[in-house]
Amino acid sequence: MSSHRAGRRLLPAALAAFLLAAGLAGCSAPAPSEYRLPFAGTFPIMQGVYRVAPNGDCVSGCATHSAGAMQYAFDFALPDDTEVLAARAGRVALVQGSWPADHCGRLAGQDPSSGDEVVGMTLGNEANFVEIDHLDGSAALYLHLSSVDPAIEAKARTGAPVARGEVLGRSGRTGWTRCVPHLHFQVQPMVRADWFTDSLPMTFGDPDVVDRTAEGVPEQGESYVSGNARVTG
Numbered sequence: 001m002s003s004h005r006a007g008r009r010l011l012p013a014a015l016a017a018f019l020l021a022a023g024l025a026g027c028s029a030p031a032p033s034e035y036r037l038p039f040a041g042t043f044p045i046m047q048g049v050y051r052v053a054p055n056g057d058c059v060s061g062c063a064t065h066s067a068g069a070m071q072y073a074f075d076f077a078l079p080d081d082t083e084v085l086a087a088r089a090g091r092v093a094l095v096q097g098s099w100p101a102d103h104c105g106r107l108a109g110q111d112p113s114s115g116d117e118v119v120g121m122t123l124g125n126e127a128n129f130v131e132i133d134h135l136d137g138s139a140a141l142y143l144h145l146s147s148v149d150p151a152i153e154a155k156a157r158t159g160a161p162v163a164r165g166e167v168l169g170r171s172g173r174t175g176w177t178r179c180v181p182h183l184h185f186q187v188q189p190m191v192r193a194d195w196f197t198d199s200l201p202m203t204f205g206d207p208d209v210v211d212r213t214a215e216g217v218p219e220q221g222e223s224y225v226s227g228n229a230r231v232t233g
């Protein structure tokens with residue numbers, strides 16, 4: 001009877017020790033990011049994560065990446081026809097590569113009540129893109145491509161895996177880009193042919209990004225040396 005009672009008193013102490021150890025483990029350095037920049041070489045970041053300064057001034061992602069949808073998206077200033085590499089391994093979820101490379105445009109007009117510029121939904125969706133399913137509930141969107149690599153279009157049919165560093169296509173300006181070539185990249189919480197949707201916070205593990213940022217999040221206006229490398233799928 002007494003030993004039974006002692007056991008019952010010891011249990012909470014053991015549980016507390018376990019939770020403390022688990023908590024300390026959780027405070028250790030985060031696991032290295034599986035993402036690398038979606039290109040080879042060095043290119044500037046046109047728009048970074050949407051951020052507002054304490055005084056209310058928008059300091060990053062202000063042009064088109066507002067809070068909510070696209071909040072954690074990046075626009076990389078890739079010139080036309082630069083190879084776009086998979087930032088992370090997965091499987092091809094969606095592909096659209098049939099628009100001509102010069103199929104690009106601007107905003108549709110102004111909302112008469114708010115005066116805000118309105119995205120033409122038709123043109124907004126008339127972009128070439130690849131979406132890679134990471135098979136963990138997230139997917140990466142590579143948007144505004146000039147063309148999709150034929151091997152990726154084939155993998156969209158076969159379901160064959162895509163390795164990090166595989167060429168997904170070539171960068172361009174298709175869709176709502178004001179015809180300025182760039183790569184819009186975002187990680188989404190689901191596979192969805194819709195980029196006016198929530199984006200997920202994420203980090204890059206490229207050594208140059210890790211060395212020069214506190215969180216592994218590239219800064220708008222900066223250029224980083226990609227740690228990604230082209231591989232053949």
Ligand SMILES: [Zn+2]
Pocket residue numbers: 047064065073074075183184185
């Ligand atoms: Zn963008």
